[in-house]
Amino acid sequence: MLSSEQQKQRKRAHIIHAAARVFAEKGFSGTMMADIADHARIGKGTLYEYFDSKEDLFFSVFEWYARETEAAAKVSISALGGSASERLAILSESVMQSWLKMKDLFTLVMEFWAASASSQMRKRFKGYFRQAYEDFRTVVAALIREGMQHGEFQEDVVPESVAAALVGSWDALLLQAWFDDRFDPLTTARNHVAIVIRGMAGGARVEL
Amino acid sequence: MLSSEQQKQRKRAHIIHAAARVFAEKGFSGTMMADIADHARIGKGTLYEYFDSKEDLFFSVFEWYARETEAAAKVSISALGGSASERLAILSESVMQSWLKMKDLFTLVMEFWAASASSQMRKRFKGYFRQAYEDFRTVVAALIREGMQHGEFQEDVVPESVAAALVGSWDALLLQAWFDDRFDPLTTARNHVAIVIRGMAGGARVEL
Amino acid sequence: MLSSEQQKQRKRAHIIHAAARVFAEKGFSGTMMADIADHARIGKGTLYEYFDSKEDLFFSVFEWYARETEAAAKVSISALGGSASERLAILSESVMQSWLKMKDLFTLVMEFWAASASSQMRKRFKGYFRQAYEDFRTVVAALIREGMQHGEFQEDVVPESVAAALVGSWDALLLQAWFDDRFDPLTTARNHVAIVIRGMAGGARVEL
Amino acid sequence: MLSSEQQKQRKRAHIIHAAARVFAEKGFSGTMMADIADHARIGKGTLYEYFDSKEDLFFSVFEWYARETEAAAKVSISALGGSASERLAILSESVMQSWLKMKDLFTLVMEFWAASASSQMRKRFKGYFRQAYEDFRTVVAALIREGMQHGEFQEDVVPESVAAALVGSWDALLLQAWFDDRFDPLTTARNHVAIVIRGMAGGARVEL
DNA sequence: CATGAATGAGGCTTCATTCAT
DNA sequence: GATGAATGAAGCCTCATTCAT
Numbered sequence: 001m002l003s004s005e006q007q008k009q010r011k012r013a014h015i016i017h018a019a020a021r022v023f024a025e026k027g028f029s030g031t032m033m034a035d036i037a038d039h040a041r042i043g044k045g046t047l048y049e050y051f052d053s054k055e056d057l058f059f060s061v062f063e064w065y066a067r068e069t070e071a072a073a074k075v076s077i078s079a080l081g082g083s084a085s086e087r088l089a090i091l092s093e094s095v096m097q098s099w100l101k102m103k104d105l106f107t108l109v110m111e112f113w114a115a116s117a118s119s120q121m122r123k124r125f126k127g128y129f130r131q132a133y134e135d136f137r138t139v140v141a142a143l144i145r146e147g148m149q150h151g152e153f154q155e156d157v158v159p160e161s162v163a164a165a166l167v168g169s170w171d172a173l174l175l176q177a178w179f180d181d182r183f184d185p186l187t188t189a190r191n192h193v194a195i196v197i198r199g200m201a202g203g204a205r206v207e208l
Numbered sequence: 209m210l211s212s213e214q215q216k217q218r219k220r221a222h223i224i225h226a227a228a229r230v231f232a233e234k235g236f237s238g239t240m241m242a243d244i245a246d247h248a249r250i251g252k253g254t255l256y257e258y259f260d261s262k263e264d265l266f267f268s269v270f271e272w273y274a275r276e277t278e279a280a281a282k283v284s285i286s287a288l289g290g291s292a293s294e295r296l297a298i299l300s301e302s303v304m305q306s307w308l309k310m311k312d313l314f315t316l317v318m319e320f321w322a323a324s325a326s327s328q329m330r331k332r333f334k335g336y337f338r339q340a341y342e343d344f345r346t347v348v349a350a351l352i353r354e355g356m357q358h359g360e361f362q363e364d365v366v367p368e369s370v371a372a373a374l375v376g377s378w379d380a381l382l383l384q385a386w387f388d389d390r391f392d393p394l395t396t397a398r399n400h401v402a403i404v405i406r407g408m409a410g411g412a413r414v415e416l
Numbered sequence: 417m418l419s420s421e422q423q424k425q426r427k428r429a430h431i432i433h434a435a436a437r438v439f440a441e442k443g444f445s446g447t448m449m450a451d452i453a454d455h456a457r458i459g460k461g462t463l464y465e466y467f468d469s470k471e472d473l474f475f476s477v478f479e480w481y482a483r484e485t486e487a488a489a490k491v492s493i494s495a496l497g498g499s500a501s502e503r504l505a506i507l508s509e510s511v512m513q514s515w516l517k518m519k520d521l522f523t524l525v526m527e528f529w530a531a532s533a534s535s536q537m538r539k540r541f542k543g544y545f546r547q548a549y550e551d552f553r554t555v556v557a558a559l560i561r562e563g564m565q566h567g568e569f570q571e572d573v574v575p576e577s578v579a580a581a582l583v584g585s586w587d588a589l590l591l592q593a594w595f596d597d598r599f600d601p602l603t604t605a606r607n608h609v610a611i612v613i614r615g616m617a618g619g620a621r622v623e624l
Numbered sequence: 625m626l627s628s629e630q631q632k633q634r635k636r637a638h639i640i641h642a643a644a645r646v647f648a649e650k651g652f653s654g655t656m657m658a659d660i661a662d663h664a665r666i667g668k669g670t671l672y673e674y675f676d677s678k679e680d681l682f683f684s685v686f687e688w689y690a691r692e693t694e695a696a697a698k699v700s701i702s703a704l705g706g707s708a709s710e711r712l713a714i715l716s717e718s719v720m721q722s723w724l725k726m727k728d729l730f731t732l733v734m735e736f737w738a739a740s741a742s743s744q745m746r747k748r749f750k751g752y753f754r755q756a757y758e759d760f761r762t763v764v765a766a767l768i769r770e771g772m773q774h775g776e777f778q779e780d781v782v783p784e785s786v787a788a789a790l791v792g793s794w795d796a797l798l799l800q801a802w803f804d805d806r807f808d809p810l811t812t813a814r815n816h817v818a819i820v821i822r823g824m825a826g827g828a829r830v831e832l
Numbered sequence: 833c834a835t836g837a838a839t840g841a842g843g844c845t846t847c848a849t850t851c852a853t
Numbered sequence: 854g855a856t857g858a859a860t861g862a863a864g865c866c867t868c869a870t871t872c873a874t
Contacts, residue, residue, distance in 0.1 A: 023326075024326070025326060026326050027322060027325065027326030027327055028237070029236070029237035029327075030326055030327060030328070032867090032868065032869085033868075033869060033870080034836095034868080034869095037835095037836095042834080042835085043834055043835040043836060044835075044836060044837095044869090044870090045834065045835050045836065045870090045871080045872080046833080046834055046835070048869095048870070048871080049833070049834075053869080053870080054868095054869065054870090107325035107326050110318075110321045110322045110324075110325040110326075111322050111325060111326065113318040113321060113322065113383070114235060114318045114319050114321065114322030116318075116387070117235065117315035117318035117319060117386075118231075118232070118233060118234050118235030118238060118315050118318075118319065119235055119237075119238060120238065126387060129387045130387040130388045133384050133387055133388065134388065137384075157399075157403065158395075158399040160396070161395065161396040161398075161399030161400050162399065162400055162403055164381060164384055164391070164396045164400070165377045165380075165381065165396065165397070165399075165400035167380075167384075168376065168377050168379075168380025168381055168383070168384060169373045169376050169377055169380060171376070171379075171380050171383070172373070172375075172376025172377060172379050172380040173372060173373065173376055175321070175376070175379070176341050176345075176372060176375075176376060178325075179324070179334060179337045179338040179341055180338045180341065180342065183372070187366075187369065188368070188369040188372045188373065189373075190369075191365075191366040191369030191370065191373075192369050192370055192372070192373035192404075194407075195365065195369075195370055195404055195407035195408055196400075196403055196404060196407055197407070198406075198407040198410070199402075199403035199404055199405070199406040199407025199408075200403055200407075202406070216858095219858095240842090240843065240844085241843075241844065241845085242843080242844095250859075250860085251859060251860040251861060252844095252845090252860080252861065253845085253846080253847080253859070253860050253861060253862095254858080254859055254860070255845095256844095256845070256846080257858070257859075261844080261845080262843095262844070262845090424837095427837095439742075440742070441742060442742050443738060443741065443742030443743055444653070445652070445653035445743075446742060446743060446744065448863090448864065448865085449864075449865065449866080450864080450865095458838075458839085459838055459839040459840060460839080460840065460865095460866085461838070461839050461840060461866085461867080461868080462837080462838055462839070463866095464865095464866065464867080465837065465838075469865080469866080470864095470865070470866090522741075523741035523742050526734075526737040526738045526740075526741035526742075527738050527741060527742065529734045529737060529738065529799070530651060530734045530735050530737065530738030532734075532803070533651065533731035533734040533735060533802075534647075534648070534649060534650050534651030534654055534731050534734075534735065535651055535653075535654060536654070542803060545803045546803040546804045549800050549803055549804065550804065553800075573815075573819065574815040576812070577811065577812040577814075577815030577816050577819075578815065578816055578819055580797060580800060580807070580812045580816070581793045581796070581797065581812065581813075581815075581816035583796075583800075584792065584793050584795075584796025584797055584799070584800060585789045585792050585793055585796060587792070587796050587799070588789070588791070588792025588793060588795050588796040589788060589789065589792055591737070591792070591795070592757050592761075592788060592791075592792060594741075595740070595750060595753045595754040595757055596754045596757065596758065599788070603782075603785065604784070604785040604788045604789065605785075605789070606785075607781075607782040607785030607786065607789075608785050608786055608788070608789035608820075610823075611781065611786055611820055611823035611824055612816075612819055612820060612823055613823070614822075614823040614826070615818075615819035615820055615821070615822040615823025615824070616819055616823075618822065656846090656847065656848085657847075657848060657849080658847080658848095658857095661856095661857095666855080666856085667855055667856040667857060668848090668849090668856075668857060668858095669849090669850080669851085669855065669856050669857065670854080670855055670856070672848095672849070672850080673854070673855075677848080677849080678847095678848065678849090834874100835872100835873100835874085836871105836872100836873105836874100837871105837872095837873095837874105838870105838871085838872090838873100839868100839869100839870085839871080839872105840867105840868100840869105840870105841867105841868100841869100842866105842867090842868100843865105843866095843867090844864105844865095844866095844867105845863105845864095845865090846861105846862105846863090846864090846865105847860100847861100847862100847863100848860100848861105848862100849859105849860085849861105850857105850858105850859085850860080851856100851857100851858095851859090851860105852856100852857105852858095852859100853855100853856085853857100853858105
């Protein structure tokens, strides 16, 4: 039997999932609170028992989405073994894989970007994104630095730069895939990472 | 003395510039037509002499922005000389440079992405973006392929993949720079491109 | 206690009555939705819970008005007894009487005519009017034909023509009364019907 | 060669004709000053050289229309000869004929009615209509009274009532014809007038 | 707690009118 | 005189939010 608090959390989560689908499809402005209530099969008024406002709900969706993708990334990273090159390749692969699983929610990311660009919620979103990107770059840079320390990668490599570009490419390839159904982001990422690894390795042939 | 048609075009452009500033600052939904009229120092009704609707104006801003960035990219490409590696590095540099010049309008791009994700204008935006990315990838891939034909780059390189990642990294690094003032996208791009070029070159040392 | 559906119908009717008064006074274009809301003592937004648009509300007022006058006419007709002449005279009398009761809403009819003449709602109104006039003419013509079969009226009478003129005169006399306070449509109608009946009866003296 | 004043009057009339067509098609509210200017092949601003406002122009159209129909009616009346019955029948016929000629402008009448019902111009229109109907009734009543004096019509006839009904029937039959293409107002009017004349004559057979 | 009917501030858009050319 | 680009008041409608049930 669930405590009342757990009940509440469950319902909150339920609403967030419903809202995520609707926001993904129609965008923040295009979404009506009534839409969300309908999708969650609850009354419009009930939404306000769980969230203060539309913005609050949207931000809650953002937090949920961020937690999900972070969790996925952490799993990817923690499960790594082998050389830095291998681990980098596997990380790229598994990040892409896990994001592709949520592909239909990718439009949410675009909405979040836009929200951090110019909405009234700008600050909250922007701060969160800054931190998230920084964290992610740091993790990847650490991996690269490790590879440099092990002599896998050349000393002229700037870990932060390559990390930023790699992290960025994961976003950007999904973005391009979103615009174009015929675009294959997985293969593209694989090929690109292989080149980057070989580049970092100094041009030496790399076995993955 | 200007012809009436030229006058009209001038004023249209004037409104588009004003609108671009306001949309960039407040986003599509956050912007009121009255804001734009004020910024353009014209009456609210005058906007409708030049544009059918808020959406039409927004899309016109998009077209203008797209033309501007395209033009900048074309200049970069046409002015290239030297080896494929050099030309790639210069292209990257100049694309980043020219986009950075419009940095304060970068939020527009996020708005455009969001618009193609879920607004009612989705189709128009999405189609345009798909084409633009494809065109850009094609140009860059051609450059890489050239490098392969000249023996600069290894035969195992997949030009389309690297092109997509490069194009994507330009977007993505600007995005990260937008979130974080301390992030330097120019240097990052330079470092990344160098690695990619060395990766494509295989064993060959590359002079940039 | 009323069911929710009944409640809704009641409120709808309430709004229609309020709207009828305002439309009657200011006409379709002269009426603002806010006026109607004020008169109905509800919020502006509430109107849209019950009607899709101003036009929809206007047409609903029309339907209500048409139902009311139709109902009145049907009562008049069904309650008839006696000779065709008597019934015709009584019908005329009671139609005029019942329409005079709604005299202050007669301007609505003029608005409806105008709406069927040239508004965007033209088709809906026009079709309805065509049918209503046809139905009414048919009923009156049947009455006249009956009189002909009973030998009350001459054989050279064209029932449809007289019916159309009688039905028309009811409209037209109210119209003239509307323009001129000193004009007495009831007496006028009575005198006219008497003449028409005598005319249809040919040589026969008619007792009313 | 025309004087400047005549020039002005000509152009004024030209605008009125153009406006009449547009108002007839779209109604007062549905008509835009720009529409009228286009139809008159003049600039929007020019309209205001000739008319103070949209309402002024509309009323001018009304005056023109009223003058036209009055003139037609006067011609009908003045040309009459023969018995009162004959003259009445001919009057009816020629009024209907002349109005049918302007059939495509009949919607204007509905607009005028509506304008006198509830527009801001109500008073001007209403007063004019009151007078016009009164005048018309007076003319027809005089004709009937003449017939009574000559012994053509019975003494129990109330000339004003029959006149009102006849005048009304001309309006009303055109109205019904407007709603229903299959309705023949001319024949209907003929048949009705014949009955009315016979009724006034006391049921005696009347030769027309 | 849950609901959904009611609300009204807010924003897009229209169009009669003006006035500089 | 004629024009039509510019204007801004006005009005329809939406939708986040409230609150009585």
